[in-house]
Amino acid sequence: MPTWIEVTLRTFAAVAVLFVLTRLLGKRQVSQLSLFEYITGITIGSIAAFVSLEADETWFRGLISLIVWSAVSLGIEFLQLKSKKARDMLDGKAAVLIQHGKVLENNMKKERITSDELLELLRMKDVFNISQVEAAIMDTSGELNVLLKKEYQPLTPSDIKLPVTEEKIPMTIIMDGKVLEDSLRKVGLNVNWLNAELEHLKLSTNEIFLAQVDSQNQLYVDRYEDHIQQH
Known part of the structure; x- marks a missing residue:
């Protein structure tokens, strides 16, 4: 051969x-x-x-x-x-680098992390002011996870007792111009509903690259021509 x-x-x-x-x-x-x-x-x-x-x-x-x-x-x-x-033994343990707002220098030495590297890792988490950090933990994967102090955390609906509806993962119902009927059924919709929505948008399925529907039955459409519409 x-x-x-x-x-x-x-x-x-x-x-x-x-x-x-x-x-x-x-x-x-x-x-x-x-x-x-x-x-x-x-x-x-x-x-x-x-x-x-x-x-x-x-x-x-x-x-x-x-x-x-x-x-x-x-x-x-x-x-x-x-x-x-x-x-x-095989993966090691997560290391706490900042606790109660205080940098733990001994733990940084054990992990061979310099001050510059710590600041860089914080910036990768969109944290530029170390005084805003309550805790920072380096996982065994090498990724730094950061907990901000309470006053710097984003406001959530639960903080102001605002009622919210259940959020579900958006379902893809059209892909590459093909209707995914199983996906439509999973969200309690059907082809007739989809056709009515597309008729309102003056579109046909073969014009659509990708379409999703969210938990509020809002349809998102991405056309092959890169014209994005939302209804």
């Missing part, structure tokens, strides 16, 4: 195996990965490249290594689900 055909087939095989293993390992953003998961991701990628390009007969061992690494990762995730101690 020509080398280029063999490399092509190996690459397809590596991609297929990698896809299956990635689905098994679950969905996480890079910022949410634990240290072991980050190492596993890099290693699995390197092994997949080896499987694709290695010319000798040992390439098949790479597939075995892929499976073993993924099995170990799955085993560790299962252990973390069952044991708080395992989670603390």
Whole structure:
């Protein structure tokens, strides 16, 4: 078999195996990965490249290594689900960097966070004045979560005892010019209601890229021509 055909087939095989293993390992953003998961991701990628390009007969061992690494990762995730101690050991613990408005310098040193980095992380949370912060906690993912002091928190309807109606997730009812009838039924509407709304807007479904309806049955329409209407 020509080398280029063999490399092509190996690459397809590596991609297929990698896809299956990635689905098994679950969905996480890079910022949410634990240290072991980050190492596993890099290693699995390197092994997949080896499987694709290695010319000798040992390439098949790479597939075995892929499976073993993924099995170990799955085993560790299962252990973390069952044991708080395992989670603390493998992922570490969240670190409190600000408490009761006071910066905890010792905790910052343990996390190797400088004052500049702390201020930058706060700015990423739209906090420019550290005096407004009641508490700040760095999670194991490296993300900083900030609690503002009560007087600087946004006003909510419950603060002024304002009654509100239940808010539901908007439902997509048209996508790529196709009506999603199941979605219409889930919100208690039907095609006749939709046709009446579209007739009022003088639109047909094939003109619409995306349409959603909210909990108040308000229709949002995005046309292919980038003319946005709301009714």
